[in-house]
Amino acid sequence: MEKPDSLAFPVGLLIYSAILFCATYSMRTLALANVGPAAVPRLLAAGLGLVSLAIIGNVLWFRRKAAIDGTPPTEKKQEQASGDCTAALTIVLLAFFAIGLEYLGFIIAATLYLLMQVILMRGKASSSRMAVWAGMSAVAAILVYLVFVKLFAMSLPAGLFG
Amino acid sequence: MGLEMFGIGFAYVVNPATLFIILIDVVVGIVFGAIPGLTGTMAIALCLPLTFEMTPVNSFALLMGLYVGSCSGGLISAILLKIPGTPSSIATTFDGIPMADRGEAGKALGAGIVYSFLGGFFSFAVLFLIAPPLAAISVRFGPYEYFAIALFALTLISSVSGDSALKGMASGFVGMTLATAGISPMDGFPRFTFGVIELAGGFSLLPVMMGLFAVSELLRTVGNRDDDTAGVEVRKIRGFGFTMGEFWEQKWNFVRSCLIGTGIGILPGLGGSSANILAYIAAKKCSKHPEKFGTGILDGIVAPESANNAAVGGALVPLLTLGIPGDTVTAMLIGAFMVHGLNPGPLLFQHSGDVVYALFASLIVANFVMIAVEFWGIRIFVNLLRVPKxxxxxxxxxxxxxxxxGLNNRVFDIWTVIAFGALGHLMHKYRYPLTPLILGFILGPMAELNLRRGLQMAEGNFFSFFNSPVAAFFIAVSLLSLLRVLGGWGLRMMRRQYRGGATGTSKEQP
Known part of the structure; x- marks a missing residue:
C-alpha cells in the first residue's frame, strides 16, 4: 500500500494562505478603483486556502481508510531523517555563504562553502584528500570570480580583499 | 521585391568579418544560455556597447548571433545539469532529465539542437512571409484578449499536475500568490512586502527558477551519498543521436509547437518562457501516449525546443513591423536600432529595407552556425555527466x-534562491509538482494586470470581456477546461468512495 500523504505541507499552505488573506486587508487602495490591489491576492489566497482544505480532507479520508484496512504504511523513517538533516545542513551552508559574501567577500565565502559542501556530500576523508578538496574549492572560487568579474564585467563583493 | 532585398541582405552578411562576428557571438550566446544565471538579455546588455562603433549590419549580426545562441544554449544545462539555463528551457528538463538518467543525454541534446534549428527556421519563414498581417492582428489585442489567453493558459495547469489535480492547483496558486509580492500593477501600492524593502520589486524569475531547480536538486542529492558519481553510462552518439524514423514521427508535434512558439512570440510580454511550457502541455494533450510524458521521450524535448526558438522570430515580428518589443531581448534591440538612427515600425521596411533583410540573413546564418557549433560540441558537453556530483x-x-x-547586485536574490530551493525540496518531498508553480508565477501577473486594465476600461463590468470574440472564446474554453478538471476529480472521488465502500481499499492519492 502506498504511503498516505503528509498533513504537514497542506497545513503549512493553509496557514500561508490565511496569513496572505489577512495581509490583504492592510493594503492601501484607491477609493475609485474598481478592482484594487488587494482584490486578486485576496482571491488567490482564498483559492489556495480552499484547495489546501480539500487536500487536508483528502489526506484525512485516506488515513481513515488505511486505518480501517489495517495496513500501516511502510516508511523509511531513519533514512529519511538522515536525508532531511543533510538537506537542512546544506541550507545552513548556503545561508552562511549569503552572509559571508557581504562580509568576507566572494572568494573566501565561496571557497569555504564549496569545501564544506563537498565534505557534507562525501563524508569524512583523510587529511590529504581534504587538502585536495580545499585546493579545488579555492581554484573553483577564483575561476568563477575571474569569469564573472573579468569576462562578464559583473561586480562581486570583494570583502576582506576589498 | 522581397527576394531581391533578401539577396541584398545576404550579400551584406556573407563576408568574413560579419561571419566571424556571428560565429563568436553564437558561441557567447550558447555559453550565456547554458550557464544558469546568465541569460540572453544579459548577453545582449553586455555586448550592446560593442555595437556602437560597428556598421548597422554587423551590429545586428552580433545581436542576432547572441539571441539565437542564448535561446538554444539553455537546453544544454536543462538536459545535462538538470537546471534550465534560461526560462525558455524549463519544459526541456521534464523529459531531458529522465533521458539523461537513462544514458540518452546525447540523443536528447541532438533532438534539442535539431529542433531548435528547425524552430528558428520556421519562425524566420513566418517573419519573412506573414509578418505584417500577423502583427496587424496582434496589435488589436487588448487587455480583454490578454487576460483571456492568460486565464486559458492557467487552466492548463491540470495538464502538468502529474497524478493529482488538487496538488497541481495548490502549486499553481502558490506560484500566483508569490508573484503578487511587490508593487501592484496600475496603482503602485506595495503588497506583501512585510517591511522588507527589497520585496517591493517582487521576486525575480531567475532566482526563483534557480532555487526551484538547482538548489532543490542539490538538496535531494546531498541526502544520498551513494548517488554521487555521475555513473550514468553515456551511450555513443551517432550523428544527432536519433533516427530518421524518430525524426519523421515528430512532424506534427514540431509544426504545432512552432505555431505556438511563433504565436506567443508575437504577443508582447509572453516570449519563450511561456512558449516552451505551453508547447509541452499542448504536445502532451495531443499525444496518443500522454502518460509517457515526463518519463523521457523525444516528444517532450521537441515541443519546448521548437517553440522557444520559434518564439525568436515571432518576437521580432511586432518589433520590426510596429516597433513593439515582444520580450526583454527585443526591447533591448530597439535601443540598438535607435543607436544607428533607425526607427522600428511600419516605415522601417521602406527606409532601411537593406538593414532589415540583412538582419533576416543574420538570423538564418546564426541558426546554421548554432547547429554546427552545438553538433561539434555535443560530444564534449555529454562528458559533464561523468563529473562526480x-x-x-x-x-x-x-x-x-x-x-x-548579478541580476540586481543584491544579496536578497541569493536569499530568494535559497528560500525557493527549500520550497522546491519540500514540494518534491511531498510530491507536489513544480511546473504549475512556475506557470502560475509567470502567467499570474499577466492575468492580473490585464484583468485590472480590462475592468478599468469596462468600468467594473466583467461581462464586457465577452464583447471581444477572441476573449469570449478563450474564457469559454477556460471554463470548459476547469469544469472538465473538476468534473473528472469529482468522478474519481465518487468512484473511489464506491470502490472503497465495496472493497475497503484504494490506491489513489489526493
Missing part, C-alpha cells in the same frame, strides 16, 4: 548564486 553540483550552485546576485 559532489564536485559538479556545489560548483553549479555557486554559479547560480553569483548569477542571481
Amino acid at each position: 559532489h564536485v559538479l553540483l556545489p560548483a553549479i550552485i555557486v554559479m547560480c548564486l553569483v548569477g542571481a546576485f
Whole structure:
C-alpha cells in the first residue's frame, strides 16, 4: 500500500494562505478603483486556502481508510531523517555563504562553502584528500570570480580583499 | 521585391568579418544560455556597447548571433545539469532529465539542437512571409484578449499536475500568490512586502527558477551519498543521436509547437518562457501516449525546443513591423536600432529595407552556425555527466548564486534562491509538482494586470470581456477546461468512495 500523504505541507499552505488573506486587508487602495490591489491576492489566497482544505480532507479520508484496512504504511523513517538533516545542513551552508559574501567577500565565502559542501556530500576523508578538496574549492572560487568579474564585467563583493 | 532585398541582405552578411562576428557571438550566446544565471538579455546588455562603433549590419549580426545562441544554449544545462539555463528551457528538463538518467543525454541534446534549428527556421519563414498581417492582428489585442489567453493558459495547469489535480492547483496558486509580492500593477501600492524593502520589486524569475531547480536538486542529492558519481553510462552518439524514423514521427508535434512558439512570440510580454511550457502541455494533450510524458521521450524535448526558438522570430515580428518589443531581448534591440538612427515600425521596411533583410540573413546564418557549433560540441558537453556530483553540483550552485546576485547586485536574490530551493525540496518531498508553480508565477501577473486594465476600461463590468470574440472564446474554453478538471476529480472521488465502500481499499492519492 502506498504511503498516505503528509498533513504537514497542506497545513503549512493553509496557514500561508490565511496569513496572505489577512495581509490583504492592510493594503492601501484607491477609493475609485474598481478592482484594487488587494482584490486578486485576496482571491488567490482564498483559492489556495480552499484547495489546501480539500487536500487536508483528502489526506484525512485516506488515513481513515488505511486505518480501517489495517495496513500501516511502510516508511523509511531513519533514512529519511538522515536525508532531511543533510538537506537542512546544506541550507545552513548556503545561508552562511549569503552572509559571508557581504562580509568576507566572494572568494573566501565561496571557497569555504564549496569545501564544506563537498565534505557534507562525501563524508569524512583523510587529511590529504581534504587538502585536495580545499585546493579545488579555492581554484573553483577564483575561476568563477575571474569569469564573472573579468569576462562578464559583473561586480562581486570583494570583502576582506576589498 | 522581397527576394531581391533578401539577396541584398545576404550579400551584406556573407563576408568574413560579419561571419566571424556571428560565429563568436553564437558561441557567447550558447555559453550565456547554458550557464544558469546568465541569460540572453544579459548577453545582449553586455555586448550592446560593442555595437556602437560597428556598421548597422554587423551590429545586428552580433545581436542576432547572441539571441539565437542564448535561446538554444539553455537546453544544454536543462538536459545535462538538470537546471534550465534560461526560462525558455524549463519544459526541456521534464523529459531531458529522465533521458539523461537513462544514458540518452546525447540523443536528447541532438533532438534539442535539431529542433531548435528547425524552430528558428520556421519562425524566420513566418517573419519573412506573414509578418505584417500577423502583427496587424496582434496589435488589436487588448487587455480583454490578454487576460483571456492568460486565464486559458492557467487552466492548463491540470495538464502538468502529474497524478493529482488538487496538488497541481495548490502549486499553481502558490506560484500566483508569490508573484503578487511587490508593487501592484496600475496603482503602485506595495503588497506583501512585510517591511522588507527589497520585496517591493517582487521576486525575480531567475532566482526563483534557480532555487526551484538547482538548489532543490542539490538538496535531494546531498541526502544520498551513494548517488554521487555521475555513473550514468553515456551511450555513443551517432550523428544527432536519433533516427530518421524518430525524426519523421515528430512532424506534427514540431509544426504545432512552432505555431505556438511563433504565436506567443508575437504577443508582447509572453516570449519563450511561456512558449516552451505551453508547447509541452499542448504536445502532451495531443499525444496518443500522454502518460509517457515526463518519463523521457523525444516528444517532450521537441515541443519546448521548437517553440522557444520559434518564439525568436515571432518576437521580432511586432518589433520590426510596429516597433513593439515582444520580450526583454527585443526591447533591448530597439535601443540598438535607435543607436544607428533607425526607427522600428511600419516605415522601417521602406527606409532601411537593406538593414532589415540583412538582419533576416543574420538570423538564418546564426541558426546554421548554432547547429554546427552545438553538433561539434555535443560530444564534449555529454562528458559533464561523468563529473562526480559532489564536485559538479556545489560548483553549479555557486554559479547560480553569483548569477542571481548579478541580476540586481543584491544579496536578497541569493536569499530568494535559497528560500525557493527549500520550497522546491519540500514540494518534491511531498510530491507536489513544480511546473504549475512556475506557470502560475509567470502567467499570474499577466492575468492580473490585464484583468485590472480590462475592468478599468469596462468600468467594473466583467461581462464586457465577452464583447471581444477572441476573449469570449478563450474564457469559454477556460471554463470548459476547469469544469472538465473538476468534473473528472469529482468522478474519481465518487468512484473511489464506491470502490472503497465495496472493497475497503484504494490506491489513489489526493
